Amino acid sequence: MAASPSISIAIVGSGGAGALTTGNSLLEAACAAGWYGLLTRTLGPQIRGGEAAALLRLAVNPVEGLPDQFDLLIGIDWLNAHRFGSEIKAGPGTLVISDPRGGDQPPMVTQSGARVFEIPMKEMAKTIPDGRPNMIALGIAGRLLDLTIEQVFAPIEKLLADKGPAAIEASHAGIKIGFGAAAGADFGTPLASPNPSSARRWLLSGNEATALGAIRGGVRFAAAYPITPATEVLEWLAPSLAKVGGVLLQAEDELAAINMIIGSSFGGTPALTATSGPGLSLMIEALGLATSAEIPVVVVDVMRGGPSTGIPTKSEQADLNIAVYGLHGDAPHLVLAPQSVGDCMFTTQWATYLAETLQSPAIVLSDQFMGQTRAAIERPADVAFIGARTVATDIAGAYERYALAANGVSPMAIPGTRGGQYTADGLTHSQRGIPTSGAADHLAQLDKRRDKLDHFNYGDHWAAIEGAGELAVLTWGSLTSAAREAIARATKDGIDVRLVAPRLLLPTQPERLAKAFYGVKRILVIEQTHGGQFHRYLRAHYDLPAPVRVFNRPGPLPITAGEIYRAITEWR
Amino acid sequence: MSTVDTQRAYKQADYKSDIKPIWCPGCGDYHVLMSFTRAFAQLGLPPEQIAVISGIGCSSRIPAYTNCYGFHGVHGRSLALAAGLKVTRPDLTVVVASGDGDGYSIGGNHFLHACRRNVDMTYVVMDNHIYGMTKGQPSPTTEPEFDTALSPGGTKVRPFHPLVVALASGANFIARCFSGEPNETAAVLVEAIKHPGFSFVEILSPCVTFRPDEKAWKDLVHPAPVAATTDPGKAARRIMTDDGFNIGILYRGNRTPFQPAVGAINIDLSELEKDFEL
Numbered sequence: 001m002a003a004s005p006s007i008s009i010a011i012v013g014s015g016g017a018g019a020l021t022t023g024n025s026l027l028e029a030a031c032a033a034g035w036y037g038l039l040t041r042t043l044g045p046q047i048r049g050g051e052a053a054a055l056l057r058l059a060v061n062p063v064e065g066l067p068d069q070f071d072l073l074i075g076i077d078w079l080n081a082h083r084f085g086s087e088i089k090a091g092p093g094t095l096v097i098s099d100p101r102g103g104d105q106p107p108m109v110t111q112s113g114a115r116v117f118e119i120p121m122k123e124m125a126k127t128i129p130d131g132r133p134n135m136i137a138l139g140i141a142g143r144l145l146d147l148t149i150e151q152v153f154a155p156i157e158k159l160l161a162d163k164g165p166a167a168i169e170a171s172h173a174g175i176k177i178g179f180g181a182a183a184g185a186d187f188g189t190p191l192a193s194p195n196p197s198s199a200r201r202w203l204l205s206g207n208e209a210t211a212l213g214a215i216r217g218g219v220r221f222a223a224a225y226p227i228t229p230a231t232e233v234l235e236w237l238a239p240s241l242a243k244v245g246g247v248l249l250q251a252e253d254e255l256a257a258i259n260m261i262i263g264s265s266f267g268g269t270p271a272l273t274a275t276s277g278p279g280l281s282l283m284i285e286a287l288g289l290a291t292s293a294e295i296p297v298v299v300v301d302v303m304r305g306g307p308s309t310g311i312p313t314k315s316e317q318a319d320l321n322i323a324v325y326g327l328h329g330d331a332p333h334l335v336l337a338p339q340s341v342g343d344c345m346f347t348t349q350w351a352t353y354l355a356e357t358l359q360s361p362a363i364v365l366s367d368q369f370m371g372q373t374r375a376a377i378e379r380p381a382d383v384a385f386i387g388a389r390t391v392a393t394d395i396a397g398a399y400e401r402y403a404l405a406a407n408g409v410s411p412m413a414i415p416g417t418r419g420g421q422y423t424a425d426g427l428t429h430s431q432r433g434i435p436t437s438g439a440a441d442h443l444a445q446l447d448k449r450r451d452k453l454d455h456f457n458y459g460d461h462w463a464a465i466e467g468a469g470e471l472a473v474l475t476w477g478s479l480t481s482a483a484r485e486a487i488a489r490a491t492k493d494g495i496d497v498r499l500v501a502p503r504l505l506l507p508t509q510p511e512r513l514a515k516a517f518y519g520v521k522r523i524l525v526i527e528q529t530h531g532g533q534f535h536r537y538l539r540a541h542y543d544l545p546a547p548v549r550v551f552n553r554p555g556p557l558p559i560t561a562g563e564i565y566r567a568i569t570e571w572r
Numbered sequence: 573m574s575t576v577d578t579q580r581a582y583k584q585a586d587y588k589s590d591i592k593p594i595w596c597p598g599c600g601d602y603h604v605l606m607s608f609t610r611a612f613a614q615l616g617l618p619p620e621q622i623a624v625i626s627g628i629g630c631s632s633r634i635p636a637y638t639n640c641y642g643f644h645g646v647h648g649r650s651l652a653l654a655a656g657l658k659v660t661r662p663d664l665t666v667v668v669a670s671g672d673g674d675g676y677s678i679g680g681n682h683f684l685h686a687c688r689r690n691v692d693m694t695y696v697v698m699d700n701h702i703y704g705m706t707k708g709q710p711s712p713t714t715e716p717e718f719d720t721a722l723s724p725g726g727t728k729v730r731p732f733h734p735l736v737v738a739l740a741s742g743a744n745f746i747a748r749c750f751s752g753e754p755n756e757t758a759a760v761l762v763e764a765i766k767h768p769g770f771s772f773v774e775i776l777s778p779c780v781t782f783r784p785d786e787k788a789w790k791d792l793v794h795p796a797p798v799a800a801t802t803d804p805g806k807a808a809r810r811i812m813t814d815d816g817f818n819i820g821i822l823y824r825g826n827r828t829p830f831q832p833a834v835g836a837i838n839i840d841l842s843e844l845e846k847d848f849e850l
Binding site for chain 2 (some may be wrong): 200204212220246251253256264266267268285286415417419423425427
């Protein structure tokens, strides 16, 4: 039987049933065996008592997007599974593992034509002291993937190391029963063997990658208020900053968080906060202060569905407008967007470097999808972007903090430097930093702050530009990975498609985009918003030199590679 | 507080900038500025080792009038900005300047948490019971019957009691001063800056433009009759029941300041990757 280069598995359970533990353990076991893969979790709004699903994709090569349809669907129970109906697609090719005592099968199973194989996981778990159905499910999935039982044990042993031998023994027993129970199930096309490779690989979430990128870029202080789906950035940073002599403060609110990092940076310590849309809204006023006072700071917004409280556990790209246009006054600043789990590290590191170099706030627009997806990736290459602020030392004579330097970046005196005393101010100020309402000073400093960003050479990192087709897919953020996969499929069909995905959203790069569009005859814009924010942003700042089609849809449903592929092939 | 520079004697004038204050003639804040520079000179702190952090309002103009490092930030957030600075730069002496609107209204939440957090800094609130910069609206400390254009007939709202709130929230040093007594105020500021942890100094600083009645404060203030207590229970009774014009150091706590270990540790950053390696 032919083997498949990738397979997809959904594990569903009511809140607390342990579907995510099963999924994460399976991902770790499969990645340790040499495959690549990812796991996205999907949750209802409740922490427990709602519903949870682990959506996995395992593959021979690195993969960063979800499938259109799942090959294997395991229902530990079906109590609230109908809520996933629009999110988890099954079909005639799907194998469903169902517990006959797990509640009524949802329409996504009964209406799909999928093959259903019943295994009484709950009853089996009862035969083991402290047995849990989710370990039976893990054994089933491990067996269907042709993992060895030791490979399935390993992540559980690590996870339960602190819980003692009895807990591990109960899990072993459950996995063994699951292994046996799956023997009769026909999975259909198996996953192709992993490629032997000596590449160093990481298994991490985008939020963890973001945090590592921040430290690599020089961040040594963070202040933040917990918020879904950004909290993992902070939870990784708190112990890790301490290892490098930095610190994270939990602020009383986002207003405090942003002002704390401005204070840290004013004192010479590069600083970052991470939040989501509601928090970014609260930080906007102080971001204007950082723009005016020219204090470098990095604000990561892990976007979720909005407006207001919106859908905290689901992804959307609808904070683009507030990130680009939210500040009052003319307030040029940096806006960047990572494109994948691994790119969260690069882009955050680059953002830190740019913020420090240009003495400007930088907003990094990540999103829930890549932020909370755990993926196996090849270790990204080291890059030399380390925050390097132009500081004033050996000051003799009158110091001018906001002197009109040729590149707009004036040396910054750090407190403690004799002769460099100045007052950083959100009031319009002179070159010396003295408040003024004079027209000439206002214009000079507005020009300075605009020009320092506009005249900087951002290099090729500004966008991912791949391929040379006459049809260009123009997208951004985590959709870049789905678009890349769709384009690869189209290329196999003989359709050349170009990918253009800006990583740098502000300042805009019209000349570079024009170059990227050379020879383009059709432009397909893909974005996850309701209002077409990216398309409107493009129209405001760029020349789109060919007919444009826009495929935009709000969250919570991810835009998949299959949907992008269809949009490409339908426009011939 | 940073170490005293023994190499050099500083004069009060060393802490004053050449920028002319924009306060009204007769404003109490002129005297507060004088108290600041006098206290800094008495402490012998190098001006570049001091950071004066403020928000928005008449009182918050003070950083630029000193010759220290300053930050005139957004309205109400000075304590947060100062915490980020002090925690990462414990070598600096950090003084935060605010007013009753900036500190007790828009910045009220940060006041609670700054007291709780107990970072080693001094918080000076110039309280004139009115919004001066926006021309005479009621603040959290304005009397309920005080008539303004925005609150005809008065707010009818009970005034905020900053000293009680500070004590209940964990401030480690609490004092009340009167701007018209710059020598006494400077002496209290010296003690506040030297005291470890979060020191709160409320300075009654009259607004002669919108509250000409406050010119009478000079006759109402009186030195606190007994020395500062270290007992929060006694301090609470004292602060709750005094007439609001009791001047001096009222409470000295002994909480350990919040200061996490910071400073460059040279480890290979690839150590951090081990969390993720397959």
